[in-house]
Amino acid sequence: MAEICCGVVSESEGGSCETSTRAARRRRADPAVKRRCLDLCDKPLHNCGGETEKLSLRSEKGKQLPPPIVLTPILNPLPSSSSGAGISSNRKDALPKFGFASVCGRRRDMEDAVASHPSFFRREKRDLEDAAAALHYFGVYDGHGCSHVATKCKERLHEMVKEELLLDDVGEEVSDRNSSSWWRRVMERSFTRMDREVVAWNENVVENMIPSCRCELQSPDCDAVGSTAVVAVVTPCNIVVANCGDSRAVLCRNGKAIPLSTDHKPDRPDEMNRIQAAGGRVIFWEGARVLGVLAMSRAIGDNYLKPYVSCEPEVTITERSEGDECLILASDGLWDVVSNETACGVARMCLKGKAKVMDGGTDKACEDASMLLTKLALARRSADNVSVLVIDLS
Incomplete structure (x- = not known):
């Protein structure tokens, strides 16, 4: 697992990159540090209630480090009933x-x-x-x-x-x-x-x-x-x-x-003929309407x-x-x-x-x-x- 360091090193704390790299290798080689890392890796990040468990990591000097970033897996959402999405299948009579x-x-x-x-x-x-x-x-x-x-x-x-x-x-x-x-x-x-x-x-x-x-x-x-x-x-x-x-x-x-x-539509020729044959009228008021009221004939x-x-x-x-x-x-x-x-x-x-x-x-x-x-x-x-x-x- 790669380590990402985000911070500013002061001149008093500083040293060459080579020195800090050798120190980091020595710390990783320490059996006690390895055991702590394994314990943290084995510890679950999510409990049964779905809440993310907060891990507090401290350095050897007692300084608290920022909590690790937990990446949530991206899942394909199931189609909701409100959206009306259909269900697919590979059968011959699959649902459309x-x-x-x-x-x-x-x-x-x-x-x-x-x-x-x-x-x-x-x-x-x-x-x-x-x-x-x-x-x-x-x-x-x-x-x-x-x-x-x-x-x-x-x-x-x-x-x-x-x-x-x-x-x-x-x-x-x-x-x-x-x-x-x-x-x-x-x-x-x-x-x-x-x-x-x-x-x-x-x-x-x-x-x-x-x-x-x-x-x-x-x-x-x-x-x-x-x-x-x-x-x-x-x-x-x-x-x-x-x-x-x-x-x-x-x-x-x-x-x-x-x-x-x-x-x-009431002004469709065959629909107008049917309406008139039944004794009704098509009146044009903001468009064709049956008896001047309804803008559709059926x-x-x-x-x-x-x-x-x-x-x-x-x-x-x-x-x-x-x-x-x-x-x-x-x-x-x-x-x-x-x-x-x-x-x-x-x-x-x-x-x-x-x-x-x-x-x-x-x-x-x-x-x-x-x-x-x-x-x-x-x-x-x-x-x-x-x-x-x-x-x-x-």
Whole structure:
């Protein structure tokens, strides 16, 4: 062990470097000094409580030397649940690596919610073609009016999708379980059930006057509360996206941005025709709004705007390929100020940069990518809550 001396030697104490070096060699050769050194080396520096034990070393003249410097080992931290970092594995059906960030931004209240449920559903092994493969659920919900509908979606929607998968899994052929019509049926029924549960919960709150969040304390009317929902179910072969509202899912494949959902804005031609056919109107007041109120044409909740505002999701199924790099789910707080191409470029930069430096640390890279995208949205003066979830598909 090397000795480092830090101090000033006065002229009275001084001597030649050669003399002091010979004296140091003689002291080290002294058996008594060797025994003291061995005793100190064998003595543990850390006790069971994690506190560093202070060692007091004194020279032969009784002068107290500064305590030794204790170097704490640098450990790779485990991903925390609050950060949303994913868990990696080398298995074929390994849990995907992901990370998310959600910030209030310039809004008074935080009304977004993010859900991540790796391996939330696993099919039974039926034959060699259909091995027991896990399905992974991710969702971003952008609430409006209050946060409780987005919170309800975060807590319950994945459970409803799982229940519908179990119902449709009985008696279905292997080929039917991956068809567009099968997935569309599962997602539509899940979103409809979620909408009915939110409406029933609101009615129960109003009838019993149960103050459970800010909107009930301010007003007994909860019908003006809703939430968007963009949900992605990642399977070994496909990416299934169900979207209701103006949150968005974008796939980064071979460096290119591929939107997997289309925003439900009231001025979208087909949405405007649907609203008008139902007897409603789209009024342009600070942007296109349903009846001049809501800036999206589809959402869960918003009972006072039905049937003009629908809870029916649009479902897309995209076959996975070797060129898939990452999937980005985000609320409109990001997409209002950041393009699909820019978001994919930032995410790719973070994933590739961290992959070169860290061994198996791309979960941290997803977390960094989501945080960097939220900071970019805020730097570009986004006026909404910003929630970003990045899933590594590589």
